Amino acid sequence: MTEATLPGTVAAVAPPSRHERRKRATRAAVRDAALRLAVRDGVERITIEQIAAEADIAVRTFFNHFASKEEAVVAAAAVGAEAFVAEFRARPRAESVLRAVRESVLVVMDRDDAVSRDHVRALRLMRGTPSLIPQQMAVLTVQEDALAAAIEERIGPDGGRGGLHPAAHARLCAAASLAALRIVLDRWLDSTADADDPPPLDVLRAEADTALAQLAAGLDHPGRSDAG
Known part of the structure; x- marks a missing residue:
């Protein structure tokens, strides 16, 4: 040794x-x-x-x-996705999963460097280019796999909920939180039309807080009765 x-x-x-x-x-x-x-x-x-x-x-x-060329174009988004998972792994273990997700996306999107700016440009480009959807889905699949593995490490062998195996629970958390973040990032990017100027971080923070709070509380909702 x-x-x-x-x-x-x-x-x-x-x-x-x-x-x-x-x-x-x-x-x-x-x-x-x-x-x-x-x-x-x-x-x-x-x-x-x-x-x-x-x-x-x-x-x-x-x-x-x-x-x-499509794979090369979305590579900046892949780098951003990797940075997000790396930041999640570095968060204090005392933080809950959703808290760590929140802090990680805010840290990554608030970086004032070329990688972060290119990440935002790639996100904008992918939203308006249908030909990039296959590459975008490939990036998202890799990111979900990596985040699920990181969540499973964080929650440990006893971290399952509702009878789910910890790995299944981690996969559910990763899929749900990344879906929420995609919606949050879309709304954030819609808040400004300037392709070279990222929207204010406080907008992203507010959207992330709202979406992740709903995840934490549970998304089930009673159906609306039409009676009366």
């Missing part, structure tokens, strides 16, 4: 190699170029050749990172 794996110690993480750093940088350049061109010209009007030229790479290099 090495020192890095002794009980109570943290395993050392080797820094990425030069090759890995270059690979990540190239992928980011392609991702940025695809989103930039799609926002400017529309997804249907751009080509892989144009994206490659914009990123200053060969076309064959493009296919080392993405299978299609």
Whole structure:
């Protein structure tokens, strides 16, 4: 047993190699170029050749990172989804699942950096581009799987509710909270028409509080009687 794996110690993480750093940088350049061109010209009007030229790479290099222009365009949203799950994992374990979800989305959307701005641009673009729906669904599926795993870790082996196995309960929480967040983010993005200016965070905070409070309280509602 090495020192890095002794009980109570943290395993050392080797820094990425030069090759890995270059690979990540190239992928980011392609991702940025695809989103930039799609926002400017529309997804249907751009080509892989144009994206490659914009990123200053060969076309064959493009296919080392993405299978299609649509996948490259939504990659910024995938990065945002990964950041959200990573933030959720980092939240204090004393927080409830929905509280951690709330805080995580606010932290990620409030970051004033290129990744966050590109995430918002990608979200806007996906809403108005039907051809991106398959890639959007793929991103959402990966995000739901990752969040469900993180929730299961948080609630532990005894965290099931209503007879559900903890894994099933975690999957239900992930699916419900992400559905709520999609509605919240849509309403947030609708609050301003400026594609380059994210809406105020207080709008997102209020929408998130309302939606997640409804989840916490339960969504079942008595039917309305037409009698009388």
